[in-house]
Amino acid sequence: MIRKMGDTIKTTKGAIAMGAADFCTCTDKACPFHPARHGQGCTPCIAKNLREGEIPSCFFHAIDHPKPTDGWHYEDFAALVQAAKAAGKL
Numbered sequence: 001m002i003r004k005m006g007d008t009i010k011t012t013k014g015a016i017a018m019g020a021a022d023f024c025t026c027t028d029k030a031c032p033f034h035p036a037r038h039g040q041g042c043t044p045c046i047a048k049n050l051r052e053g054e055i056p057s058c059f060f061h062a063i064d065h066p067k068p069t070d071g072w073h074y075e076d077f078a079a080l081v082q083a084a085k086a087a088g089k090l
Helices: 043-052 057-061 074-086
Strands: 002-005 008-011 014-017
Touching (some): 057 074
Antiparallel strands (some): 002 008
């Protein structure tokens, strides 16, 4: 469950301050779209991924299973979901 409360988002896993980059699970901190490199939050990252037909890495990192492919495209995320389901992790 996700609830917005002021400048904080409350989830079942805890609270995340809106606009903060601390929760970002992307390991590519050199990426110009990484939230730690500007003050625009996730917007530039998501816009880049939409343009390129990709899914942000945070979605991949949210699934506790090794990535079965090298890419970040829709098909790669689908493969990860299917692999995690087959392993009983989803």
